[in-house]
Amino acid sequence: MKSLIQKLVETPGPSGFEYQIRDVIREVIGDTADEIRVDALGSLIARKGTKTDGGMRVMISAHMDEIGLMVTHVDSNGFVRFTSVGGINPLTCYGGRVLFMNGSRGVIGVDGLERGKMPKLSDLFIDVGATNKETCPVSVGDVCGFERPFLDLGKRMVAKSMDDRIAAAIAIEALRRLESTPHEVHFVFSTQEEVGLRGAITAAYGVDPDVGFAVDVTRSGDTPRFSTKMATALGDGPAIKVRDSSFIADPRLVDWMVKTAERAGIPYQMEVLEAGGTDGRAIQLTRGGVPAGCISIACRYIHSPSEMVDSDDVENAVKLLVKLLSVPITLA
């Protein structure tokens, strides 16, 4: 599974520019799905199974976009100014390397910053090695993502876009391992999550599910100073979300997920996230309302170029997802 993860995290795909990662995912899925389609906003939707008695139409959403940068201006000396695509922390930018969708590369510099001060995005620029505007290989509107190779630390894995390619990997693996299901399952690899769940909004409208789940990363409360007030920790299992700041998971689904995990002997942890949101919100608010839940993977250093997750959490998330999709869903 690690080679799949590496392939996914090393493909660029900032929000709105998911065509490369979409092609990779489509190729990886191959004929394991019964049907694959792409909607108007670019989400890849892979269906498996058909609705049987007691089955439901289920949407699983893992977003394939990642945070990135977009060129706003190239100055006369060839330096590139940019704005953020999604939630970029200027702290994690300086010295970073970026890869543009057109193949150009560059490094992020800062100039004129007072010692000890936090940079603002407007203090930063991308240096693509151009000597003037005319020779600059990128122009206004071009998009880049961070460039950082996958790092395998054994039990732990690090990459620039674990958020949310790790969920894409989990969804793909679950799709492969899912032998039989009473449900019509739509695995959605959604777009533009990082700028406001936009792909999931239109995908959920199109799928019109009876029930839906997001798979995403969540914050982890186990770093040295424990300053992130989260009960979640790497290695404690996939997290079953109770709520975040934009979404309250359907409590019936939360109970059912917990019971299913316990019956199957799959480790899990509970998640309450006080800031942040996932495609779960978009699914829940679709049409007349959809019961929705979320499986999260605890992740350190989210939205930095080095996001860390635990391999066992990933494996157990796949097991949990396959289990959930193999049995009838009870909304008691």
Add this chain to the structure above:
Amino acid sequence: MTNNQDASTKRKPEIGPSQINLLEKLCNATAVSGDEYEVRKIILEEMKPIADEIKVDALGNILVTKFGGGEGRVRVMLAAHMDEIGFMVVKKHDDNLFEFARVGGIDERQLPGKAVLVGRDHLPGVIGAKPIHMTTAKDRKKKIDVSDMRIDMGPEIGDKVKTGDRATFATRFRVLGPSICAKALDDRLGVVTLMELLKYAPDNIDLLAAFTVQEEVGLRGARVAAYAFNPDMAIALDSTPAYDLPHWDEEDENVQYNTHLDAGPAIYVMDRATIADRRLVNWLRDTAEDLGIPYQFRQPGGGGTDAGVIHKTRSGIPSTSVSVPSRYLHTAAGIARLDDWVNTLSLLHAALCRVTPELLAGERRD
């Protein structure tokens, strides 16, 4: 110019005295978000003779359809918002001094001393300011909160004002050489452009025109208009700031100008609400390049247009926006260039004439 029953793709829209007069009428009308009555009336009068279908929906949007002919017509939605930023009277005080709230994004620092027109009868008033004689140096450094400002109507006239009445800046439309100076260029420029496009709607598409309400308070009208039209693709026609002034610090290049005047229509790649569909961006760019029409890409960043809600409608609608650049938007007086408006209209008309199903045949990609 309303008699265009024989309009065909061969005829091109132009901007002459009648279009400028129409823009003047639209800019001088009052249509603060939520009460777009005056602008709606003007549009209905002009569009009824040429529309194949025309209706006003539950929120007050005008939805006009102009059908093309032949097979494989793409359903193209164009949206321009009728509403403008302004004020609402919230409380009457003694001496006909009215407490007011802002409607839409207005910087309170530029309000004191501005003349306004209140209510549907356009009653004159002024947002009062302490004269310089009476202020100290310390006073003059302080920002005045809008809650401390009043619209002064004086006796008699003020008696006719009710809580809830809207007000706008009193600025009257003027042509200044190659420029236009007016309030509400955002988005009457879009409105008048869309009216002209309807008059010259090309045959290869079904043109679904939405004159929307309540854009300035959160893109509310366009949301339901897009749901109703359910188009194949959409473009919001709007106006966007040009902050292309010489930078004060000469060592520093102005790197945050949004757009430039005289550089042509501004095509959107990304704003806060929308990441444009590149197929549409490229189609607009290629049209401009092929025909030698000047254009610019609006600097990606903040702001939002009706496209922000349109593209998320139903199963998703490929969308982007095109704006006429203008200086000093959301203040009492904006300045735009006639040439930018002409080029915006030319680009949009030419691009619409080139729409075929192939434009949207593939997947969303660069």
